[in-house]
Amino acid sequence: SxxxxxxxxxxxxxxxxxxxxxxxxxxxxxxxxxxxxxxxxxxxxxxxxxxxxxxxxxxxxxxxxxxxxxxxxxxxxxxxxxxxxxxxxxxxxxxxxxxxxxxxxxxxxxxxxxxxxxxxxxxxxxxxxxxxxxxxxxxxxxxxxxxxxxxxxxxxxxxxxxxxxxxxxxxxxxxxxxxxxxxxxxxxxxxxxxxxxxxxxEPLRGSMDTEGREVKETSHWEDIRGVVSVKTFIFSVTGASFMNLYGRAVAWWGPTLLLDAMKYTNYDESIYLGISFATLQSFCSIIGIVSGFIGTIAGVFLAESWSLGRCLSIGRSRASLLVSSFGALFAIPLTILSLQSISVNLVAYLGANFVAPTIMGGTFPLLTEAILNVISPSDRAMASAIFNLVMSVTGDGPGPWIAGQLLDTLSGGSTDAASVFFSLQRALLIIACFSSFGVIFLFLAAWTYPEDVRREK
Missing domain, CATH: 1.20.1250.20 (MFS general substrate transporter like domains)
Incomplete structure (x- = not known):
């Protein structure tokens, strides 16, 4: 073919x-x-x-x-x-x-x-x-x-x-x-x-990158070695894995935390304004979708503008990964605010839930674009597979399970509404703080990115 x-x-x-x-x-x-x-x-x-x-x-x-x-x-x-x-x-x-x-x-x-x-x-x-x-x-x-x-x-x-x-x-x-x-x-x-x-x-493999050079046949093991030898890829996957751990944990336990918070406060109308859990959870889902949509578009266009020197002249060659890194960095305090305000102030909770995904919305598409730019055309499917595999192994599987284990440990088996809520809140805060280390690896990826692009070109 x-x-x-x-x-x-x-x-x-x-x-x-x-x-x-x-x-x-x-x-x-x-x-x-x-x-x-x-x-x-x-x-x-x-x-x-x-x-x-x-x-x-x-x-x-x-x-x-x-x-x-x-x-x-x-x-x-x-x-x-x-x-x-x-x-x-x-x-x-x-x-x-x-x-x-x-x-x-x-x-x-x-x-x-x-x-x-x-x-x-x-x-x-x-x-x-x-x-x-x-x-x-x-x-x-x-x-x-x-x-x-x-x-x-x-x-x-x-x-x-x-x-x-x-x-x-x-x-x-x-x-x-x-x-x-x-x-x-x-x-x-x-x-x-x-x-x-x-x-x-079906396009010719490497047609947009090889400038007429033929893409050579390589073995499967050479594909894997080629992918894992790229520093930017390793740093990007590692950073994304840290963030994905919290993302999957809160996606699974987030609705439960909201319900536990409402039970702990006895559905306090001064906090939740008389809104039912089902309605509030549906609203949170809509906020997540809209913020992700806006953030993805804004992140990609900001990275493009930066790379063209329209907003900053420094760091242009690293623009896509710097946008990802700063987005993840600024989202950390907002994530903590979201968890802390869920039983105190509904406006702060919803606001943090909107702003955090918005400023992080471009992270994964920009990481994907950067990875494609540093990986050989003959290895890109393998790189995508490894990236998604690591995301599944580090997020879909252990994220919700770790949060559940921390919840059981912190609550000590208590079924009291306050104990259950604060235990789950602390469990997610622990995972959020641990996941924040991913930002370090994203900045490392931004540091090695220009060199890896030159090597690939």
């Missing part, structure tokens, strides 16, 4: 700009759909548990099995992504996702383990697009346009998550069978899958 690493650029015409934009838009839509499906299950978890007659612990296996398959797929896709036609790999994964998600909505009551297996396979679609998209975008666009494409890709994530959570909540609160929540995404996915087969283009 003309997307393989040993293909001569003389054997095919590069995709037009229109084709590249169309392809990138379709890939972002695929990402939206897979995120939508991933989070819709959480919204209908109670009806699923009731339908299959399983315990809460067994219901938790739905998320656990998904993460396990997600990690396996990251490894396989990273392994194959730098040596195969990425369009074919993406469409194969998306087709499998479409089939298993559709099939999972028809599993009868007595076959929970089949349902669990099918839901775990749905991770193949989500993981594959996370690995393939950055590598393909790097071969569609040069650095400026590449940043915009990555920005839109990261915006599609909260869009998909919010759609999934909203649909799940609507289904749960209505008389509609929960299975329809799993059928909505495949209905939209089918025409997108068909159109993608015709319109998504």
């Amino acid at each position: 003309y997307g393989s690493v040993d293909e001569s650029p003389l054997l095919f015409s590069p995709p037009s700009l229109h084709s590249k934009i169309t392809s990138a838009a379709l890939i972002c839509l695929i990402n939206t759909l897979t995120c939508w499906d991933r989070y819709v299950t959480a919204g209908v978890l109670c009806p699923i548990i009731s339908f299959y007659g399983i315990s809460d612990a067994t219901g938790g296996l739905i998320q656990t099995s998904f993460i396990i398959m997600y990690i396996i797929t990251l490894v396989v896709t990273g392994w194959k992504g730098d040596h195969s036609n990425r369009k074919h790999l993406l469409l194969l994964s998306f087709t499998l996702w479409f089939l298993v998600v559709s099939a999972s909505s028809f599993v009868p009551q007595e076959s929970f383990w089949l349902f669990l297996f099918l839901r775990s396979l749905a991770a193949v679609g989500d993981a594959s697009v996370k690995v393939i998209a950055p590598a393909v975008f790097a071969d569609y666009f040069k650095e400026k346009e590449r940043g915009y494409a990555i920005m839109l890709f990261f915006i599609s994530i909260p869009v998909g998550i919010s759609i999934g959570m909203i649909i799940g909540s609507i289904i749960t609160d209505s008389n509609i069978d929960w299975q329809w929540s799993l059928r909505a995404a495949p209905v939209i996915a089918l025409p997108i899958l068909i159109v993608s087969g015709y319109l998504i283009e």
Whole structure:
């Protein structure tokens, strides 16, 4: 295939700009759909548990099995992504996702383990697009346009998550069978899958970076060595891992902390203004989505302006990573303010919850863009796989578990409302303070970035 690493650029015409934009838009839509499906299950978890007659612990296996398959797929896709036609790999994964998600909505009551297996396979679609998209975008666009494409890709994530959570909540609160929540995404996915087969283009690997030089074939182990030998990549992944630990912990325990705070204060109207927990939690979710959306766009445009010397003349070569680093640094006190004010001042709590994600919104897209700039075109799928793998291993798995362990230790088994609230609050504060060390590694990544870019060029 003309997307393989040993293909001569003389054997095919590069995709037009229109084709590249169309392809990138379709890939972002695929990402939206897979995120939508991933989070819709959480919204209908109670009806699923009731339908299959399983315990809460067994219901938790739905998320656990998904993460396990997600990690396996990251490894396989990273392994194959730098040596195969990425369009074919993406469409194969998306087709499998479409089939298993559709099939999972028809599993009868007595076959929970089949349902669990099918839901775990749905991770193949989500993981594959996370690995393939950055590598393909790097071969569609040069650095400026590449940043915009990555920005839109990261915006599609909260869009998909919010759609999934909203649909799940609507289904749960209505008389509609929960299975329809799993059928909505495949209905939209089918025409997108068909159109993608015709319109998504496979670009020549390294076409935007190699300046006519041929991208040489390398072994899988050489790919891994090439990735982990880049200092900027190691520092970026390490810094992001620290931050992701708190991010996943608070995503899991945040609603519980809010409910515990309201119970501890006896739903004090002078603090919570008579707003119910469900309404307040929905409002917090909307704030998170909007702030992430605004922050992603603002962060990318600020980094671009800085790199062009429009706002500062110093540090231009490190602009993207410096924006990420300062955003993470300034978010630390706001994160602490959010945790401390949750039982004292609702305005301060909501304000901190809005501002912190806003100033950090560009962190992950800018890190992704920087990583693409320092990694060889022949190793980019592997780099994306390693990055996402580390994020899953350090965040999705241990983050919520560590917070739970700290909660149990600090509360000493007490069920008193005050004890439970303050124990969970302190547990999240401990993780937040520990995660703040990630800022050091982000600044180290900014320091080594220009040298690694020159080496790659």
